[in-house]
Amino acid sequence: MEEDDLWPLVTGFLALSLMSVGGGIAVLPEMHRMVVENHGWMDDLAFAKRYALAQAAPGPNIMVVGLIGWHVAGPVGMVAAMAAMCGPTSALAYGFARLRRRVAGARWMRVFERGMVPIAIGLIAASGLLLASGAAEGWLPIAISAASTLFVWRTRRSPLWVLVVGAALGGVFLR
Amino acid sequence: MTEASARITPSRNQLFLAYLQIGLTSFGGVNAWARRFFVEKKGWLSEQEYAEALGIGQVLPGANALNTAIGIGTRFHGATGALACAAGLFAGPMILLAAVASLYDSYGQLPLVRAILTGIAAAAAGMVMGTAMKMATKLRPSLPLWAIGLTALAMAVLRVPMPYVLLALAPLGLLAAWHETR
Secondary structure, three states: OHHHHHHHHHHHHHHHHHHOEOOOHHHHHHHHHHHHHHOOOOOHHHHHHHHHHHHHOOOOHHHHHHHHHHHHHHHHHHHHHHHHHHHHHHHHHHHHHHOHHHHOOOHHHHHHHHHHHHHHHHHHHHHHHHHHHHHOOOHHHHHHHHHHHHHHHHOOOOOHHHHHHHHHHHHHHOO | OOOOOOOOOOOHHHHHHHHHHHHHHOOOOHHHHHHHHHHHHOOOOOHHHHHHHHHHHHHOEOOHHHHHHHHHHHHHHHHHHHHHHHHHHHHHHHHHHHHHHHHHHHHOOOHHHHHHHHHHHHHHHHHHHHHHHHHHHHHOOOHHHHHHHHHHHHHHHOOOOHHHHHHHHHHHHHHHHHHHOO
Protein backbone atom coordinates (compact mmCIF):
# COMPACT_ATOMS: atom_id res chain seq x y z
CA MET A 1 0.00 0.00 0.00
CA GLU A 2 2.76 2.43 0.94
CA GLU A 3 4.56 2.13 -2.41
CA ASP A 4 1.34 2.83 -4.29
CA ASP A 5 0.59 5.94 -2.26
CA LEU A 6 4.01 7.57 -2.47
CA TRP A 7 3.66 8.77 -6.07
CA PRO A 8 0.21 10.43 -5.69
CA LEU A 9 1.53 11.96 -2.47
CA VAL A 10 4.46 13.58 -4.27
CA THR A 11 2.56 14.73 -7.38
CA GLY A 12 -0.30 16.00 -5.21
CA PHE A 13 1.92 18.17 -3.06
CA LEU A 14 3.88 19.38 -6.09
CA ALA A 15 0.63 20.68 -7.58
CA LEU A 16 -0.44 22.20 -4.26
CA SER A 17 2.89 23.98 -3.79
CA LEU A 18 2.42 25.97 -7.00
CA MET A 19 -1.03 27.13 -5.87
CA SER A 20 0.12 28.13 -2.40
CA VAL A 21 0.03 31.88 -2.94
CA GLY A 22 -0.44 33.28 0.54
CA GLY A 23 1.48 30.51 2.24
CA GLY A 24 0.82 27.00 3.42
CA ILE A 25 -2.43 27.64 5.30
CA ALA A 26 -4.26 29.16 2.32
CA VAL A 27 -3.97 25.86 0.48
CA LEU A 28 -5.40 23.73 3.34
CA PRO A 29 -8.89 23.33 1.78
CA GLU A 30 -7.26 21.91 -1.33
CA MET A 31 -5.01 19.70 0.80
CA HIS A 32 -8.12 18.46 2.60
CA ARG A 33 -9.76 17.61 -0.71
CA MET A 34 -6.74 15.57 -1.77
CA VAL A 35 -6.04 13.82 1.55
CA VAL A 36 -9.56 13.25 2.90
CA GLU A 37 -11.93 13.28 -0.07
CA ASN A 38 -9.97 12.03 -3.08
CA HIS A 39 -7.59 9.50 -1.52
CA GLY A 40 -9.31 8.75 1.79
CA TRP A 41 -5.95 8.69 3.59
CA MET A 42 -7.61 9.96 6.81
CA ASP A 43 -10.91 11.39 8.07
CA ASP A 44 -11.88 14.99 8.93
CA LEU A 45 -10.94 14.81 12.58
CA ALA A 46 -7.59 13.14 11.91
CA PHE A 47 -6.80 15.92 9.43
CA ALA A 48 -7.68 18.62 11.95
CA LYS A 49 -5.58 16.88 14.61
CA ARG A 50 -2.52 16.67 12.36
CA TYR A 51 -2.81 20.37 11.68
CA ALA A 52 -3.12 20.92 15.44
CA LEU A 53 0.07 18.94 16.09
CA ALA A 54 1.98 20.99 13.53
CA GLN A 55 0.62 24.20 15.05
CA ALA A 56 1.41 23.18 18.63
CA ALA A 57 5.00 22.21 17.80
CA PRO A 58 7.57 24.96 17.13
CA GLY A 59 8.59 25.65 13.54
CA PRO A 60 6.75 26.54 10.34
CA ASN A 61 3.18 25.22 10.22
CA ILE A 62 3.86 23.86 6.71
CA MET A 63 5.17 20.88 8.74
CA VAL A 64 1.60 19.55 8.61
CA VAL A 65 2.59 18.32 5.15
CA GLY A 66 5.32 16.19 6.74
CA LEU A 67 2.85 14.71 9.22
CA ILE A 68 0.47 13.78 6.41
CA GLY A 69 3.37 12.23 4.49
CA TRP A 70 4.37 10.22 7.56
CA HIS A 71 0.82 8.91 7.94
CA VAL A 72 0.62 7.84 4.30
CA ALA A 73 4.08 6.36 3.74
CA GLY A 74 6.15 6.54 6.95
CA PRO A 75 9.44 8.47 7.30
CA VAL A 76 10.08 8.29 3.54
CA GLY A 77 6.65 9.80 2.98
CA MET A 78 7.43 12.61 5.41
CA VAL A 79 10.61 13.62 3.58
CA ALA A 80 9.10 13.13 0.11
CA ALA A 81 6.00 15.19 0.89
CA MET A 82 8.04 18.03 2.39
CA ALA A 83 10.46 18.02 -0.56
CA ALA A 84 7.57 18.13 -3.04
CA MET A 85 5.79 20.93 -1.17
CA CYS A 86 8.89 23.06 -0.56
CA GLY A 87 11.33 22.25 -3.39
CA PRO A 88 9.91 24.14 -6.38
CA THR A 89 8.81 27.16 -4.34
CA SER A 90 12.26 27.33 -2.70
CA ALA A 91 13.90 27.49 -6.12
CA LEU A 92 11.53 30.30 -7.04
CA ALA A 93 12.27 32.14 -3.78
CA TYR A 94 16.00 31.82 -4.48
CA GLY A 95 15.54 33.23 -7.99
CA PHE A 96 13.65 36.23 -6.63
CA ALA A 97 16.22 36.76 -3.89
CA ARG A 98 18.90 37.09 -6.61
CA LEU A 99 16.78 39.80 -8.26
CA ARG A 100 16.06 41.49 -4.93
CA ARG A 101 17.28 44.96 -5.84
CA ARG A 102 15.12 45.13 -8.93
CA VAL A 103 12.08 43.50 -7.32
CA ALA A 104 11.83 45.34 -4.00
CA GLY A 105 9.39 48.23 -4.13
CA ALA A 106 8.57 47.75 -7.82
CA ARG A 107 5.04 48.78 -8.71
CA TRP A 108 3.98 45.38 -9.99
CA MET A 109 5.13 43.83 -6.70
CA ARG A 110 2.90 46.21 -4.77
CA VAL A 111 0.00 45.54 -7.13
CA PHE A 112 0.49 41.81 -6.76
CA GLU A 113 0.65 42.03 -2.98
CA ARG A 114 -2.36 44.29 -2.68
CA GLY A 115 -4.46 42.29 -5.11
CA MET A 116 -3.57 38.79 -3.94
CA VAL A 117 -3.44 39.20 -0.17
CA PRO A 118 -7.25 39.63 0.21
CA ILE A 119 -7.76 36.37 -1.71
CA ALA A 120 -5.21 34.66 0.53
CA ILE A 121 -6.99 35.99 3.63
CA GLY A 122 -10.33 34.64 2.37
CA LEU A 123 -8.74 31.25 1.77
CA ILE A 124 -7.11 31.26 5.22
CA ALA A 125 -10.49 32.03 6.83
CA ALA A 126 -12.02 29.13 4.89
CA SER A 127 -9.20 26.87 6.12
CA GLY A 128 -10.05 27.81 9.71
CA LEU A 129 -13.74 27.01 9.17
CA LEU A 130 -12.84 23.67 7.61
CA LEU A 131 -10.55 22.73 10.52
CA ALA A 132 -13.18 23.85 13.03
CA SER A 133 -15.86 21.68 11.45
CA GLY A 134 -13.42 18.75 11.49
CA ALA A 135 -12.89 19.16 15.22
CA ALA A 136 -16.56 19.98 16.02
CA GLU A 137 -17.57 16.90 18.01
CA GLY A 138 -20.40 18.48 20.01
CA TRP A 139 -20.74 22.00 21.40
CA LEU A 140 -17.53 22.28 23.44
CA PRO A 141 -15.04 22.15 20.52
CA ILE A 142 -17.19 24.72 18.69
CA ALA A 143 -17.08 27.00 21.74
CA ILE A 144 -13.29 26.53 22.00
CA SER A 145 -12.85 27.44 18.32
CA ALA A 146 -15.02 30.55 18.67
CA ALA A 147 -13.25 31.74 21.82
CA SER A 148 -9.85 31.08 20.28
CA THR A 149 -10.80 33.07 17.16
CA LEU A 150 -11.75 36.06 19.31
CA PHE A 151 -8.62 35.77 21.49
CA VAL A 152 -6.20 35.67 18.56
CA TRP A 153 -8.06 38.41 16.69
CA ARG A 154 -8.59 40.88 19.52
CA THR A 155 -5.58 40.45 21.84
CA ARG A 156 -1.83 40.64 21.40
CA ARG A 157 -1.04 37.84 23.84
CA SER A 158 0.83 34.75 22.69
CA PRO A 159 -1.47 32.41 20.74
CA LEU A 160 0.12 29.55 22.67
CA TRP A 161 -2.40 30.27 25.43
CA VAL A 162 -5.36 29.10 23.36
CA LEU A 163 -3.61 25.80 22.62
CA VAL A 164 -2.88 25.23 26.33
CA VAL A 165 -6.45 26.07 27.35
CA GLY A 166 -7.88 23.98 24.49
CA ALA A 167 -5.76 21.00 25.56
CA ALA A 168 -6.85 21.34 29.19
CA LEU A 169 -10.57 21.70 28.36
CA GLY A 170 -10.36 18.78 25.95
CA GLY A 171 -8.56 16.56 28.45
CA VAL A 172 -11.13 17.24 31.18
CA PHE A 173 -14.42 17.40 29.26
CA LEU A 174 -14.07 15.49 25.99
CA ARG A 175 -13.10 12.05 27.32
CA MET B 1 17.61 53.12 0.80
CA THR B 2 20.77 53.09 2.86
CA GLU B 3 22.84 49.99 2.38
CA ALA B 4 24.08 49.12 5.84
CA SER B 5 27.80 48.70 5.30
CA ALA B 6 28.54 49.01 9.00
CA ARG B 7 26.54 45.89 9.82
CA ILE B 8 28.23 42.61 10.59
CA THR B 9 27.76 39.88 7.98
CA PRO B 10 26.97 36.61 9.75
CA SER B 11 28.82 33.50 8.59
CA ARG B 12 27.01 30.48 7.09
CA ASN B 13 27.49 28.69 10.38
CA GLN B 14 25.96 31.54 12.31
CA LEU B 15 23.01 31.63 9.90
CA PHE B 16 22.43 27.89 10.30
CA LEU B 17 22.59 28.12 14.10
CA ALA B 18 20.34 31.20 14.10
CA TYR B 19 17.62 29.41 12.15
CA LEU B 20 18.11 26.22 14.16
CA GLN B 21 17.32 28.22 17.28
CA ILE B 22 14.41 30.03 15.61
CA GLY B 23 12.98 26.73 14.31
CA LEU B 24 13.03 25.13 17.74
CA THR B 25 11.62 28.06 19.72
CA SER B 26 9.11 29.63 17.34
CA PHE B 27 5.80 28.56 18.83
CA GLY B 28 2.81 30.02 17.02
CA GLY B 29 4.49 31.31 13.86
CA VAL B 30 8.11 31.74 12.77
CA ASN B 31 8.06 35.27 11.37
CA ALA B 32 7.78 37.20 14.62
CA TRP B 33 10.61 35.18 16.16
CA ALA B 34 12.86 35.54 13.12
CA ARG B 35 12.38 39.33 13.15
CA ARG B 36 13.20 39.53 16.84
CA PHE B 37 16.36 37.47 16.34
CA PHE B 38 17.78 39.11 13.20
CA VAL B 39 16.75 42.71 13.84
CA GLU B 40 16.58 43.17 17.61
CA LYS B 41 18.92 40.60 19.07
CA LYS B 42 21.75 40.39 16.51
CA GLY B 43 21.33 43.54 14.44
CA TRP B 44 22.27 41.66 11.25
CA LEU B 45 19.36 43.29 9.39
CA SER B 46 17.55 46.60 9.72
CA GLU B 47 13.80 46.69 10.30
CA GLN B 48 13.34 47.76 6.67
CA GLU B 49 15.57 45.00 5.30
CA TYR B 50 13.71 42.31 7.23
CA ALA B 51 10.33 43.69 6.16
CA GLU B 52 11.48 43.61 2.55
CA ALA B 53 12.59 39.96 2.75
CA LEU B 54 9.32 39.04 4.48
CA GLY B 55 7.26 40.94 1.91
CA ILE B 56 8.80 39.04 -1.00
CA GLY B 57 8.47 35.79 0.96
CA GLN B 58 4.76 36.36 1.48
CA VAL B 59 3.95 37.28 -2.10
CA LEU B 60 5.62 34.21 -3.61
CA PRO B 61 3.91 30.81 -3.45
CA GLY B 62 5.16 28.49 -0.71
CA ALA B 63 5.69 28.68 3.04
CA ASN B 64 6.30 32.31 3.99
CA ALA B 65 8.82 31.50 6.71
CA LEU B 66 10.89 29.32 4.37
CA ASN B 67 10.81 31.85 1.52
CA THR B 68 11.94 34.57 3.92
CA ALA B 69 14.76 32.38 5.26
CA ILE B 70 15.94 31.74 1.70
CA GLY B 71 15.83 35.46 0.95
CA ILE B 72 17.92 36.28 4.01
CA GLY B 73 20.42 33.49 3.36
CA THR B 74 20.84 34.52 -0.27
CA ARG B 75 21.40 38.12 0.74
CA PHE B 76 24.42 37.23 2.87
CA HIS B 77 25.98 34.23 1.10
CA GLY B 78 24.12 33.36 -2.10
CA ALA B 79 22.99 29.77 -2.67
CA THR B 80 24.98 28.26 0.20
CA GLY B 81 23.60 30.87 2.57
CA ALA B 82 20.07 29.99 1.46
CA LEU B 83 20.80 26.31 2.08
CA ALA B 84 22.21 27.05 5.53
CA CYS B 85 19.09 29.00 6.55
CA ALA B 86 16.60 26.49 5.10
CA ALA B 87 18.42 23.50 6.65
CA GLY B 88 18.56 25.25 10.02
CA LEU B 89 14.87 26.13 9.90
CA PHE B 90 13.76 22.56 9.19
CA ALA B 91 16.33 20.41 11.02
CA GLY B 92 14.87 20.82 14.49
CA PRO B 93 11.13 20.67 13.67
CA MET B 94 11.60 17.69 11.30
CA ILE B 95 13.21 15.57 14.02
CA LEU B 96 10.71 16.75 16.60
CA LEU B 97 7.73 16.03 14.35
CA ALA B 98 9.07 12.60 13.37
CA ALA B 99 9.04 11.81 17.08
CA VAL B 100 5.56 13.31 17.48
CA ALA B 101 4.27 11.32 14.48
CA SER B 102 5.55 7.99 15.80
CA LEU B 103 4.16 8.74 19.27
CA TYR B 104 0.84 9.62 17.64
CA ASP B 105 0.84 6.27 15.83
CA SER B 106 1.31 4.44 19.17
CA TYR B 107 -0.76 6.55 21.55
CA GLY B 108 -3.06 8.67 19.40
CA GLN B 109 -6.07 6.45 20.07
CA LEU B 110 -5.86 6.51 23.89
CA PRO B 111 -9.02 8.24 25.14
CA LEU B 112 -7.16 10.95 27.08
CA VAL B 113 -4.78 11.72 24.18
CA ARG B 114 -7.69 11.77 21.73
CA ALA B 115 -9.59 14.19 23.95
CA ILE B 116 -6.63 16.53 24.46
CA LEU B 117 -5.87 16.56 20.74
CA THR B 118 -9.49 17.33 19.85
CA GLY B 119 -9.32 20.29 22.24
CA ILE B 120 -6.04 21.49 20.67
CA ALA B 121 -7.48 20.96 17.17
CA ALA B 122 -10.49 23.14 17.99
CA ALA B 123 -8.22 25.84 19.42
CA ALA B 124 -5.83 25.69 16.45
CA ALA B 125 -8.78 26.07 14.06
CA GLY B 126 -9.76 29.22 15.95
CA MET B 127 -6.17 30.47 15.69
CA VAL B 128 -6.34 30.19 11.91
CA MET B 129 -9.66 32.08 11.76
CA GLY B 130 -8.41 34.69 14.22
CA THR B 131 -5.26 35.20 12.14
CA ALA B 132 -7.38 35.80 9.04
CA MET B 133 -9.52 38.34 10.92
CA LYS B 134 -6.43 40.08 12.26
CA MET B 135 -4.86 40.29 8.79
CA ALA B 136 -8.08 41.70 7.34
CA THR B 137 -8.39 44.27 10.14
CA LYS B 138 -4.77 45.39 9.73
CA LEU B 139 -4.87 45.51 5.94
CA ARG B 140 -8.06 47.59 5.75
CA PRO B 141 -8.74 46.68 2.11
CA SER B 142 -10.89 48.84 -0.13
CA LEU B 143 -14.51 47.84 -0.78
CA PRO B 144 -13.81 45.96 -4.05
CA LEU B 145 -10.95 44.03 -2.41
CA TRP B 146 -13.15 43.17 0.58
CA ALA B 147 -15.69 41.76 -1.86
CA ILE B 148 -13.01 39.73 -3.64
CA GLY B 149 -11.70 38.34 -0.33
CA LEU B 150 -15.19 37.38 0.83
CA THR B 151 -15.88 35.74 -2.53
CA ALA B 152 -12.69 33.69 -2.12
CA LEU B 153 -13.93 32.63 1.33
CA ALA B 154 -17.36 31.69 -0.01
CA MET B 155 -15.96 29.77 -2.97
CA ALA B 156 -13.55 27.81 -0.75
CA VAL B 157 -16.33 26.99 1.75
CA LEU B 158 -18.51 25.78 -1.15
CA ARG B 159 -15.57 23.54 -2.12
CA VAL B 160 -14.86 25.14 -5.50
CA PRO B 161 -11.43 23.76 -6.56
CA MET B 162 -8.66 26.24 -5.85
CA PRO B 163 -7.37 26.62 -9.45
CA TYR B 164 -10.82 27.96 -10.41
CA VAL B 165 -10.86 30.29 -7.41
CA LEU B 166 -7.49 31.73 -8.41
CA LEU B 167 -8.35 31.92 -12.11
CA ALA B 168 -11.61 33.74 -11.38
CA LEU B 169 -10.44 36.11 -8.65
CA ALA B 170 -6.76 36.86 -9.28
CA PRO B 171 -7.43 39.00 -12.40
CA LEU B 172 -10.11 40.95 -10.51
CA GLY B 173 -7.86 41.44 -7.50
CA LEU B 174 -4.94 42.60 -9.61
CA LEU B 175 -7.15 44.94 -11.61
CA ALA B 176 -8.56 46.53 -8.45
CA ALA B 177 -5.06 46.83 -6.95
CA TRP B 178 -3.71 48.35 -10.17
CA HIS B 179 -6.29 51.12 -9.96
CA GLU B 180 -5.52 51.79 -6.32
CA THR B 181 -1.71 51.95 -6.47
CA ARG B 182 -1.13 54.90 -8.71
